[in-house]
Amino acid sequence: MNPSSGPELRDIHLPPAPSWWPPAPGWWLLALIVGVLVFLLVRWTLRRARERRWRLRVEAELDRIAxxxxxxxxxxxxxxxxxxxxxxxxxxxxxxxxxxxxxAWLGFLDQRLPPAQAEQAPFRRGAGRALIDAPYRRADDPATSALDARALLDLAREWLAHALPRRSARA
Known part of the structure; x- marks a missing residue:
């Protein structure tokens, strides 16, 4: 018997490489997190776009009035x-x-202005006061001709700039 020559042994067979499917639980969790983040990002983007379109429509309407x-x-x-x-x-x-x-309506409008400007109450005591009675006056009324159109339009622009929601409060 020759010690150098032993039984005929075959080489070790390795198991097949692990399959990529099904993924490990950590990958499922990561996919779920990424999916939720993508959903939230798309929802946020669509909401911002809708708000922006709404804001632009309102501002265009005021420009049309002017x-x-x-x-x-x-x-x-x-x-x-x-x-x-x-x-x-x-x-x-x-x-x-x-x-x-x-x-009460003019007070509501004043509350939506920045605090420094709201203290001056431009709707209750200023050009905004015309919103209450000017639409119901006759065109030849002397008080109607005293209406400061530029001040009223500027006040409306200021109010819209501060009152329109920056983030959607509507769902």
Whole structure:
């Protein structure tokens, strides 16, 4: 018997390489987290785009009102159009604003301005006061001709800039 020559042994057979399917539980968890993050990102992006379109539509409507007034000055129509636009926007921001009248309505508008400007109450004591009675006056009324259209439009722009929600409060 020759010690150097032993039994005929075959080499060790390795098991097959692990399959990529089914993945380990950690990969399932990672896929779930990535899926949720992608869903939230798409939802956030769509909401921001909708808010941006809404904001641009409102600002375009105010620009249309201003250009209509510049082409055909009519203080009664201007006050009515600005009042209607602010009411529609306020209804979307806070539905209870629809029921507000007179000084309560002007107070609501003042509250949506920046604190420094809200203290001056430009709606209750300034150009915004025209929103209450100017839409109901006759065009030949002397108080109607005293309406400061530029101040009213600037005040409406300022209010829209601060009142329109930056983040969606609506679901």
């Amino acid at each position: 250009s209509t007034h510049a082409a055909q000055p009519d203080p009664v129509r201007l006050a009515a159009d600005v009042s209607q636009l602010l009411r529609r926007v306020a209804r979307l921001i806070e539905p209870e604003a629809v029921a507000l009248r007179d000084d």
